[in-house]
Amino acid sequence: MKAPGQGEFMQHLRFLAAVVFFFLIVGVSPALQAQEVSVTAPAEAGINQAIEITVSGPPAKGDILRFADESGKLLKGAYVYVGNLKNNTGTLAAPLEPGKYQVAYVSGGKIVASSPLTVTAVTATLTLPESAKISETIEVQFDGPLNKGDYVQMLKSDETPIRGLYAYVVNAKNGIVKLRVPAEGGDYGVGYFTGKKLIGSSPISVQGVTATVSAPGSVSANETFELSFEGPLNHGDYLQFVDANGTPVRGLYRYAGQAKKNVTTLTAPVEPGSYRIAYFTAKKDIGGTAITVTGTNATLTMMETVPAGAHFPVAWQGPNNSGDLIRVLRPDGANAGSYAYVGNNPESVTLRAPEELGDYRVVYLSGGQVLGETSFSVAGVSAQLDAPAEVEGNQRFNVTWEGPGNHGDILQLVDPGKPGNLAYRYIDKEKGNISAVLAPNLPGDYELRYLTQGGKVLAAVPVTIIPAKQEPGSLEVVAAAKPLLGPDDAIEVVLDASGSMLQRQDGDRRIDIAKRTLTALISDTLPNGTPFVLRVFGHKEADKCRTDLEIPLGALDRAAATARVEGVTAMNLAKTPIADSLARTMSDLGTVTGERIIVLITDGEETCDGDPADVIAKMRASGYDVRVNIVGYAIDDAALQETFALWADLGGGEYFNAGNEADLAAALTKAVNPSFTVTDEAGTVLSEGIAGGAPITFAAGTYTVTAGAREQQVTIEPAKRSTVTIE
Structure with missing residues (x-):
């Protein structure tokens, strides 16, 4: 055979190169890939019905499944990436219009495989009342395709959906959903929608309704009063004050559904004038009554001059509305610190004078409005101390003092060169002007001071501590097995149920641990019939300084008391009104003539701008036999523990630091023991x-x-x- 020439050889090479180039270009073309993939789907489906699609073959990046018309034109709307399918199977919702379609496998923008699909029309039927009252909630029974996202919605007479008045059928029970009708009377419809397409409806007539309100013709400003009403009692209905222009008065409302037998209470505005109390359903005023709010005043009577830092009585007459208080103000209207709620103190309150000399005002406040006031002056005070120049360490030594003797004043032993207490003793002038102070076992030169509650040093004398001659x-x-309470004594427990009590300890929330230990105290320690009170704060409203009397003064009924304790739940974000809660114990125990034992259980500090030390000092200055014991639960802050100990000492009681449930149970048992x-x-x-x-x-x-x-x-x-x- 003749060998090929050079020209023929080059022709063969060019042919082979062309073949290689051809296969490189068309090797993964859609035409070839179409032979490698397939689509399997139902031949028929209702509109918006979820259909299951299965594909075969390796997907290329970006391949999708979507719908196309008979001609192969891709439709906008539902699609799914083939690469996201599980086990090569996924779902798509069928188009919303009946007709002939394709389920298309699209790669590189072209259909490479498909399956024919016929989409049929579907309908739904609705059964509902022929008529309803405005804003009423009705029951709608339906029979429909139950596709994902299907819903029932109110329609205007022209079948336009009414925004906000709808219910998803997935939430139905036994094929029935609840739907609220419009707040305006008229002819409407209820429609069934699948994929936002209306496939069935039924008419309904909505009838207007009215409401009536019965209330006093006039009330005092900020007065809380009772009223009755008749109305549709739709969900969310409420009664509210509106002004002469029909504008609702912010905050002065009450939900109708919370009323008992259509009777509730409202608090009047603080500004006198003409108002209405209106009944609202779906924020529409459907009836009410006129009411006049009249001005009111209060009178205050007290001494003209008060020693600095002294507690003093203020006799009052006023409306005694909820939240009314009497407060000390500077002449410019700034708060001077001391206040008392009149509801806790019938006829007379006790306040503490500022320690800064000058002129002040005492005002009666109701809803932030001053209803009455009087003026007084703060006079200077002084003190003298007589104490041994030299005392032994670890020994008590007597101090004779002369001074104001205000509750909260202390005798304090300090190192002049270093801050902080070495020893202290609260002054109690009812027990005479001789007080005993325990010297620390720290030999050295110290200073004994007469210190006011506000921190002013009125007198100071040197004291030298020498080593003790013998060990003290x-x-x-200790107490008997059960608390020894006289027939005239009583115990009040003040329980913290604020947000911090939701924290967990050993798997349980603090509030649950506190409830268990309090239940054990009631069931196992306190004798049945013991005069008993329970007050709880933080369990009713978030971000509020609310305190509530849960069990009023009476003979202890163990079963009823444990049931009430069990019903307490801590409220997240609720605040800690320790001062106000302690202040209210005086009215809680108002009829008690013997010892008043108060046990505060808390896991945190005051967060409502109150002054618990001042409140405790007032309680002790009231002339009643009061003892305040404080149980600090799960408190790691040493400074807060010291503060609680000072408060308890001021209250003639003790502070118990409880780190866990066992400590808490032991502390509560001790806290109700007799004092000595x-x-x-x-x-x-x-x-x-x-x-x-x-x-x-x-x-x-x-x-x-x-x-x-x-x-x-x-x-x-x-x-x-x-x-x-x-x-």
Whole structure:
């Protein structure tokens, strides 16, 4: 055979190159790929029906499934990426118009495989009342395709959907949904929609309704009063004050659904004038009554001059509306700190004078409006101290003092060169002008001060502490198995149910742990029939300083009390009104003539701008036998623990720091034990406490322990502990 020439050889090479180039260009063309993929789908479906589609073959990036018409024109709307299918299967909602279609596999913008689909029309039927009252909620029974997203909606007479008045059929029970009708009377319809396409409807006539309101013809400004009404009681209906122009008065409303037997209460505006109380359904005024709000005033009576920092009474006469209070103001109207709610203090309140000298006002406030006022002046005060120049460490020494003797004033032992207390003792002028202070076991030169509640030093004397000649002894006072309360005594528990009590400890919320321990106290410790009160704060409204009396003063019914405790739930974001809650205990226990034992259970600080120390001082200055015990639960802040201890000491009680559930249970048991005082042979009160509390240090000697009418003598020996049981 003749060998090919060079020209023929080059022709062969050019032919082979052309073949390679051809296969490189068309190797993955749609025409070839169409032979590698397929689409399987139902041949027929109703409009908007979800159909299942299965494909085969490896998808290229960006391949999609969507609908096309018979001619192959791709339709806008539903599609799914082939790469997102699970097990090569996915769903698409059929087009909303009946006709012939294709389920198309699209790659590179072209259909490479398809399956024919016939879409048929579907209908729905609705069964509903022929008529309804405006804003009424009706029941609609339906029979429809139940496609995803189907809903029932109110229609205008021209079948235009009414915004907001709809219900998804997926929420139906037994094929029935609830639907609210419009707030305007007229002819309407109810339609069934699938894919926003109306496929069935039924007419309904909406009838107008009216409401009537019965209320006093006139009330005082900010007065809370009772009214009755008749109305449709649709969901969300409410009664509200409106002014002469028909504009609703913000905040002065009450939901009709919360009323009992169509009777409720409203609080009048603070501005006198002509108003209406209107009944609203779907924010439409459908009836009401006219009412006149009249002005009112209050009168205050008090002394013209008050010593600085002193607690003083203010007699009052006024409307006594909810939230009314009496407050000390500076001449320019700025708050001067002390206030009291009149609802807690019938006829007279106790306030504390500022420590800054000058002229002040006392005002009666109702709804922020001043209804009455009087003026007074703050006069200067002074003090003197007489104490031993030298005392032994760990020994109590007597201090004779002269001064204002205000509740909250203290005798304080300090190192002049360093801040902070070394020792302190609250002054109680009802127990005389001799107080005992426990010297620390820290030899050195110190200063004893007379310190006011506001932090002013009125007098100071030097005191040198020397090493003790002998080690002191200690006294432990314990209680009998059950609290020993007299027939005239009472216990009030103030429970914190604010947002912080929702935190968890060992898997349980703090509020649940507190409820368990309080239930155990009621069921196992307090005798049935004990005069008992329960007040709770933080469990009713978020972002509010609300406190509520849950169990009013009465003989303890264990079953009823535990049921009420179980019903308490902490409220997220609720605040902590410790001062106001403590202040209200005075009215809660208003008829108690014996000892008033108050037990505060809290896991946090005051967050409502109150002054618990001032409130406790007022309680102690009231002349009643009051003891305030504080149980701090899960509190890690040492400064807050010290603050609570100071408050409890001021209240003649004790502070118990409970880190867990067992500590909390033990603290509550001790907090309701009887109180006692310890006096020396001269009758000077050296210490106060609660049976079951921590042992108290005393120098060797003979002392008297008094609990109520019971007295026991005890001898304290050096370095030994003596025990007294209160029976």
